[in-house]
Amino acid sequence: MAVSYKKLFHMLIDRDISNAQLQKIAGYSANITTRLKNNTYVSLESVEKICRVLDCKxxxxxxFIPDEDQVKK
Incomplete structure (x- = not known):
């Protein structure tokens, strides 16, 4: 199963918050921002920090996007 953070980036645009601003306020590294942009694994701790700052779930x-072979079953 793949993961996508497109919803996060849409929310940031809607709220006029830059990636750098979120990173600073939430207190995570630039590496996490890169991982988010690449839709790769990000720890639940980092996701929780983002949710707290953005007051969201x-x-x-x-x-979560099912793999193609899971969709065919």
């Missing part, structure tokens, strides 16, 4: 910023 995990499913507001993360989307």
């Amino acid at each position: 995990v499913d507001d910023i993360v989307e």
Whole structure:
């Protein structure tokens, strides 16, 4: 199962918050920002920090996408 953070980036645009601003306020490294942009694994701790800053739920910023072979079953 793949993960997508497109919802997060749409939310940031809607709220006029830059990636750098979120990174600073939430207190995570630039490496996490890169991982988010690449839709790769980010720890639940980092996701929680983002959700606290944005006052949102995990499913507001993360989307789980089934693998193609899972969809065919």
